[in-house]
Each structure stands twice: as C-alpha cells, then as structure tokens.
Amino acid sequence: MSSSDLEAKKVLIVYAHQNPKSFNAAAKDIAVEVLTAQGCTVEVSDLYAMKFKASATAEDIIGELKDADNFSYADETKRAWEAGNLCPEITEEQRKLTEADLVIFQFPMYWFTVPAILKGWIDRVLTLGYAFSYEKRYSQGVFKDKKAMLSFTTGSQESMFSDNGINGDMNVTLWPLQNGILHYCGFQVLAPHIFWAPSYVSPEMRNTMLEDFRIRIYGALKEEPLSFTPLDYFDQEKGFRLKPEFSEEQAAKEYGLAVGIHLGKKLPPYNQMKG
Numbered sequence: 001m002s003s004s005d006l007e008a009k010k011v012l013i014v015y016a017h018q019n020p021k022s023f024n025a026a027a028k029d030i031a032v033e034v035l036t037a038q039g040c041t042v043e044v045s046d047l048y049a050m051k052f053k054a055s056a057t058a059e060d061i062i063g064e065l066k067d068a069d070n071f072s073y074a075d076e077t078k079r080a081w082e083a084g085n086l087c088p089e090i091t092e093e094q095r096k097l098t099e100a101d102l103v104i105f106q107f108p109m110y111w112f113t114v115p116a117i118l119k120g121w122i123d124r125v126l127t128l129g130y131a132f133s134y135e136k137r138y139s140q141g142v143f144k145d146k147k148a149m150l151s152f153t154t155g156s157q158e159s160m161f162s163d164n165g166i167n168g169d170m171n172v173t174l175w176p177l178q179n180g181i182l183h184y185c186g187f188q189v190l191a192p193h194i195f196w197a198p199s200y201v202s203p204e205m206r207n208t209m210l211e212d213f214r215i216r217i218y219g220a221l222k223e224e225p226l227s228f229t230p231l232d233y234f235d236q237e238k239g240f241r242l243k244p245e246f247s248e249e250q251a252a253k254e255y256g257l258a259v260g261i262h263l264g265k266k267l268p269p270y271n272q273m274k275g
Contacts, residue, residue: 015044048117107151142185
C-alpha cells in the first residue's frame with residue numbers, strides 16, 4: 001500500500017496503560033510508526049499521562065446548569081456542546097475524534113471490559129448530540145464514515161475465552177463494546193486485535209505478536225468492517241423489534257443475525273471477531 005492510498009488520513013489512538021514500557025505501549029508505538037510511515041497524521045491520547053478524569057460530573061460543563069436540582073449528564077452536556085460550553089478536556093478530545101478517519105483503542109482488558117479511565121473517555125467524550133442522537137445511531141450514526149478498532153491484551157489465554165471455556169465466548173464479551181458503543185455511534189467497526197495473555201508467553205512469542213500487529217496495522221484502513229444488522233431492519237413503532245419480513249427470512253437459518261440478536265438460535269461464529 002502506497003502512502004498516496006492513505007493521503008490525508010487521520011488516526012486517533014486512545015491509549016490506556018500506566019506503564020510506558022508495557023506491551024500495550026509497544027503496540028501503540030508500532031501503530032504510530034507504521035501509520036506515520038504511510039503518510040497518516042496520528043494523534044495519541046495517552047489517558048494516564050494526561051491524567052484524564054474518569055468520572056462524568058457537572059464539572060464538565062462551563063457556566064450555569066439548566067436544571068441543577070435534577071441534574072442529567074446527558075441533557076446538560078448536550079446543551080453545553082451546542083453552546084460551546086463543554087470543558088477544554090472534552091472539547092479537545094472531540095476535536096481529535098471529529099478529525100479522525102480511524103480510531104484505535106489500545107488497552108489491557110480489565111474485568112472483561114475497558115479500564116475505568118477509558119470508560120471515562122467514552123462516557124465524557126461521546127456526548128449526546130455530538131456522538132449520537134435518537135435519529136442518528138447504529139447504521140445511521142454520526143460516525144458512519146469513520147472506522148474504529150479495539151486492540152487489547154488479555155490476562156487469560158485464548159482457550160479460556162472460547163465457547164466452552166471458563167470465561168465464556170469472547171464474541172459475547174465484545175458485543176457491548178463493539179455494538180453498544182462503537183456501532184451505536186455509527187462507527188464501521190473493524191475486527192478487534194487481541195493479544196492473548198502476553199504476560200504468560202515467551203519474549204519470542206511476544207515479539208511475534210507485535211510483528212503480526214505491525215502487518216495488521218499496515219492494511220487496517222483498507223479492511224472491511226464487521227457486519228451489523230441495519231437500523232432499518234427494526235420497527236420503530238413496535239419498540240425497535242425486528243420487522244416480520246426479516247424474521248421470516250431468518251426462520252430457516254441455522255444461526256441468528258448477531259451475538260445479541262440471536263433470535264433464539266445458535267450464535268453466528270466469530271460474529272464479533274472476524275470481518
């Protein structure tokens with residue numbers, strides 16, 4: 001892939017690890033190196049180094065609240081965003097996100113999800129109005145022209161996250177993150193890059209993991225995203241349930257539509273892990 005193929009592409013890496021010598025840091029550095037070499041403009045939000053505030057509070061809003069006695073973070077931040085009254089920390093992250101064509105979230109998986117500081121970034125940056133609205137979500141979402149990818153390390157080996165493993169199917173674990181956050185905001189979600197238990201393998205294997213990631217990142221912007229069920233498959237007047245014609249279409253099929261929209265059938269294999 002030549003640099004001309006990626007002309008003017010911008011990438012945001014939201015990075016959440018405390019240790020600049022960690023495996024996650026090495027993965028982040030590789031992404032910066034490869035994408036920059038391809039001509040991309042890369043920005044990194046190093047959340048721990050920034051001391052990014054994890055809690056979503058009224059302090060995120062400059063000036064008076066409309067209804068302080070019945071505080072609603074979603075409503076108040078929507079008004080603040082419309083008026084240009086969000087705090088500088090949020091405004092700056094929204095600027096980076098607005099400009100990005102691809103967003104990579106680099107983190108260690110904590111308790112089957114993202115670290116608190118990264119969840120705080122999600123809660124505070126993806127505000128109502130800016131990142132989503134009732135009309136603009138899922139396949140019709142605000143960020144439908146952007147791509148996003150989760151890149152993370154686990155503390156458990158791959159077999160433990162299988163469909164008969166003690167941690168349960170990783171596809172199920174990923175559904176709230178990839179469908180409930182990224183796809184909800186409209187992102188084209190690329191297959192996740194999972195580093196399985198790097199702390200428990202040899203240095204040689206860790207190097208192999210990072211070299212595989214280097215190859216993956218080289219072609220990331222050309223990848224096809226994961227498949228999600230389009231918003232117009234659902235009937236708004238009936239509580240956004242699947243429309244009868246699509247239910248009938250799926251009736252004879254072995255698998256459901258997706259991990260979370262399984263229709264009482266088998267979960268589609270690798271639905272949240274392979275494009």
